[in-house]
Amino acid sequence: MSEPGDDKVKHLDEMTCLLYLERQLDHARGLEISAHTQECESCRTLLRALERETRLLTRAMLEDTEPLPSRLAQFHEAARRSMQWIWGLAFGMAATGVYALYTGYIQPWQQQLEQAGFSGTNLLGLLIFQSPFWKGWQSMVTLLEILALATLGGLGFMFLRRRLRRGSALALVFAGLCAAMLIPAQASATELRKGDRVTIAKDEVIHSDLYVAGGRIRVDGTVEGDLVVAGGDVEVAGHVLGDMLSASGSVRVPGQVDGSIRGYAGNITIKGQVGRNVMTFGGDVNIDRDATIGGSITSFSGRASFDGHVQRDVLAMGGQVNIGGNIGGSAKIRADELNIDSSAQIAGPVNYQGNKPPQVSEQAKLASPVRFEKVKHGPDYSNLHYYIWQVIWLAAFILYGLVLFSLMPKFAQEAVHYAEQYGAAAGLGVLVLFGVPIAACIACITVVGLFIGISTLFVWYASLYFAQVIIGTVVGQWLMGRTSEFWPFIGRMAVGVIIVRLCTTIPHVGGWVKFVVILWGIGAISLAIFRRFQPAAATAQMPPSAQPLPPNTTIGGPLPA
Amino acid sequence: METEKPRRMSAPGTTEPTGAIARARAGDAEAWGELYREYAPAIFRFCRRAMPTREDAEDATMEIFMKLKGKLSQYDTTRSFSAWLYKVAANHCWDILRRRRIRQDKETEDVENLPLEHPEPTQLEKLIEQRSGEEVRRALEKMGARARMALVMRYYSDMTYDEIADALGVRRAFVGVVLLRARHELRQALEGNAAIAAGGAS
Numbered sequence: 014m015s016e017p018g019d020d021k022v023k024h025l026d027e028m029t030c031l032l033y034l035e036r037q038l039d040h041a042r043g044l045e046i047s048a049h050t051q052e053c054e055s056c057r058t059l060l061r062a063l064e065r066e067t068r069l070l071t072r073a074m075l076e077d078t079e080p081l082p083s084r085l086a087q088f089h090e091a092a093r094r095s096m097q098w099i100w101g102l103a104f105g106m107a108a109t110g111v112y113a114l115y116t117g118y119i120q121p122w123q124q125q126l127e128q129a130g131f132s133g134t135n136l137l138g139l140l141i142f143q144s145p146f147w148k149g150w151q152s153m154v155t156l157l158e159i160l161a162l163a164t165l166g167g168l169g170f171m172f173l174r175r176r177l178r179r180g181s182a183l184a185l186v187f188a189g190l191c192a193a194m195l196i197p198a199q200a201s202a203t204e205l206r207k208g209d210r211v212t213i214a215k216d217e218v219i220h221s222d223l224y225v226a227g228g229r230i231r232v233d234g235t236v237e238g239d240l241v242v243a244g245g246d247v248e249v250a251g252h253v254l255g256d257m258l259s260a261s262g263s264v265r266v267p268g269q270v271d272g273s274i275r276g277y278a279g280n281i282t283i284k285g286q287v288g289r290n291v292m293t294f295g296g297d298v299n300i301d302r303d304a305t306i307g308g309s310i311t312s313f314s315g316r317a318s319f320d321g322h323v324q325r326d327v328l329a330m331g332g333q334v335n336i337g338g339n340i341g342g343s344a345k346i347r348a349d350e351l352n353i354d355s356s357a358q359i360a361g362p363v364n365y366q367g368n369k370p371p372q373v374s375e376q377a378k379l380a381s382p383v384r385f386e387k388v389k390h391g392p393d394y395s396n397l398h399y400y401i402w403q404v405i406w407l408a409a410f411i412l413y414g415l416v417l418f419s420l421m422p423k424f425a426q427e428a429v430h431y432a433e434q435y436g437a438a439a440g441l442g443v444l445v446l447f448g449v450p451i452a453a454c455i456a457c458i459t460v461v462g463l464f465i466g467i468s469t470l471f472v473w474y475a476s477l478y479f480a481q482v483i484i485g486t487v488v489g490q491w492l493m494g495r496t497s498e499f500w501p502f503i504g505r506m507a508v509g510v511i512i513v514r515l516c517t518t519i520p521h522v523g524g525w526v527k528f529v530v531i532l533w534g535i536g537a538i539s540l541a542i543f544r545r546f547q548p549a550a551a552t553a554q555m556p557p558s559a560q561p562l563p564p565n566t567t568i569g570g571p572l573p574a
Numbered sequence: 575m576e577t578e579k580p581r582r583m584s585a586p587g588t589t590e591p592t593g594a595i596a597r598a599r600a601g602d603a604e605a606w607g608e609l610y611r612e613y614a615p616a617i618f619r620f621c622r623r624a625m626p627t628r629e630d631a632e633d634a635t636m637e638i639f640m641k642l643k644g645k646l647s648q649y650d651t652t653r654s655f656s657a658w659l660y661k662v663a664a665n666h667c668w669d670i671l672r673r674r675r676i677r678q679d680k681e682t683e684d685v686e687n688l689p690l691e692h693p694e695p696t697q698l699e700k701l702i703e704q705r706s707g708e709e710v711r712r713a714l715e716k717m718g719a720r721a722r723m724a725l726v727m728r729y730y731s732d733m734t735y736d737e738i739a740d741a742l743g744v745r746r747a748f749v750g751v752v753l754l755r756a757r758h759e760l761r762q763a764l765e766g767n768a769a770i771a772a773g774g775a776s
């Protein structure tokens with residue numbers, strides 16, 4: 014087929030023609046071939062045939078667009094449905110947990126609080142009212158507070174960026190801030206006294222609420238509204254017609270408060286008359302022999318003695334509780350030690366949960382004997398319920414991990430990855446495990462920080478569990494090898510979590526295992542968060558994804574017609 | 575001339591679904607569904623051409639998308655998404671085929687040394703001319719796994735020689751040989767005999 018003049022010219026082989034058509038030859042070679050096919054009929058035919066073959070192949074491949082089989086079309090929907098099922102289960106279990114928690118702990122506590130004259134908003138108000146009058150709060154704008162704000166800001170940003178659109182996230186933050194600001198603004202018709210020493214003289218009458226902040230505070234006069242005090246040393250010998258709220262080092266109330274007394278004090282002594290309830294958090298609480306409390310007492314304190322007259326119930330939690338007075342209602346005590354003196358007189362039942370058996374004087378007048386329940390320490394290994402609960406907890410853990418991993422798969426993988434940098438993870442773990450709650454509590458003290466501080470504590474608490482899931486996954490990967498696929502990853506997580514949970518239930522050692530696991534996991538999570546904010550460093554740490562280099566021999570000459 | 579990646583003719587979408595990818599990476603199931611609906615048909619057809627049976631193709635498609643979920647974080651957003659998808663798909667299909675050992679061993683090691691037969695150009699033209707896509711597809715089904723895989727990668731998903739070399743685990747310089755041999759095999763399958771493919775001109 015070759016033309017007469019081409020005898021000495023070597024014809025193109027099929028390989029060369031193919032590479033030319035596929036533009037895989039360099040420019041010079043492409044021109045050579047182009048020039049040859051201009052003259053050589055046979056090679057031109059070959060080239061054309063190959064090109065037609067290419068077109069035929071491409072057409073055969075691309076035509077007949079078979080629709081996606083229904084099995085595949087439903088595949089994603091099915092996956093979603095199975096996820097919905099998991100979500101349903103997760104929410105169901107969460108709801109059950111919340112309900113159990115609510116009925117078991119929160120509701121009784123809330124009832125006690127309500128009995129003591131609190132509603133939910135009041136409690137928040139109390140916290141917020143106290144804050145601005147706390148003496149040393151300005152000096153608290155320290156490194157720790159900034160740290161807490163930064164940590165939570167970062168977490169919040171990450172979370173909000175994903176879950177909400179930008180506008181609504183901002184709106185949410187502003188709404189929270191405004192709500193926090195509005196509450197103190199409502200009670201603006203007040204009188205404010207400040208100073209190192211503040212005294213309300215005996216004949217002085219304050220016709221509104223009174224806010225006092227100072228080192229030494231004496232209220233001998235009359236306050237017709239509420240009295241809010243923050244100070245080192247407070248004595249209220251006068252008459253408060255409203256409630257008294259206090260956050261102080263030492264408080265003495267020889268006077269009369271017609272409303273309730275609520276607040277925090279290192280040391281609180283009530284000698285006078287309180288019209289309604291007393292609720293205190295403090296180191297030392299004394300209800301003096303001469304005191305009369307019109308309502309009930311709720312006290313959380315290291316040492317409490319109730320020697321006065323309480324019309325209604327007493328709820329006390331603390332180290333040591335002494336009852337020497339008259340209680341018109343019931344007494345619920347949860348303490349290390351309970352002493353009931355000979356002068357005591359209790360009309361209702363006495364329930365006591367504690368370590369030591371109660372010391373009850375024979376002369377004490379009790380409506381019924383003290384019901385004592387010894388507080389159990391540690392798990393009861395002989396009880397079947399213990400094992401059932403362990404299994405339920407285990408399932409909850411795996412489910413929690415599943416939810417987290419499917420919510421943020423990339424972050425979970427990173428955290429697992431960083432968990433294997435043992436030193437850094439453990440070091441950071443110590444810092445975050447102890448530092449964050451301290452910082453969050455400090456943030457709670459300031460007005461704006463309250464919302465942030467409480468949220469930080471929630472996130473921190475959740476991350477204690479997440480830490481165990483992460484370490485479980487690391488253990489699972491040790492045993493079963495690494496993977497980056499979703500379900501195998503979940504499988505390793507489940508196996509690892511089972512092992513970690515088993516280790517944490519070993520008597521004596523288990524607690525320490527748990528501690529180390531949490532420390533390590535928290536460190537890994539923090540490291541992953543930390544690296545998130547250093548994108549350059551993070552990419553250097555992660556293995557680079559393989560990408561082909563651009564081809565260095567490509568383009569050919571123009572195709573012959 | 576400068577290096578340039580060939581245009582992806584068969585890419586399902588011309589615009590990159592950057593937003594959906596970013597959201598899917600963050601774990602958004604809705605975005606993932608979007609990507610699936612957009613790309614699953616193309617990936618299924620890729621598997622349909624590359625795998626011997628329809629069931630294999632369906633299984634492979636599902637497995638590829640399961641795999642993609644975990645691998646999405648590795649995707650370099652500066653590159654073509656469909657190209658990356660096809661790369662993952664090709665690697666997966668070739669893994670399965672290789673594991674089943676249905677590749678033709680004669681193709682693997684010594685092909686490089688085998689002389690290539692040269693067709694007679696006019697006869698080749700005749701052979702190609704009257705063929706329908708349907709015939710070609712049936713012929714493809716008769717072919718060896720590796721030859722078929724190579725043709726699918728090149729002529730369905732428009733992968734580069736580098737990408738094909740990577741997926742098949744051969745040197746780049748050898749990709750042309752694989753493709754040419756695959757065409758010869760196709761011609762044989764089309765003709766039902768070796769006459770034309772073997773009828774050398776030189």
Ligand SMILES: [Zn+2]
Nearest residue numbers: 024025053056
């Ligand atoms: Zn020629």
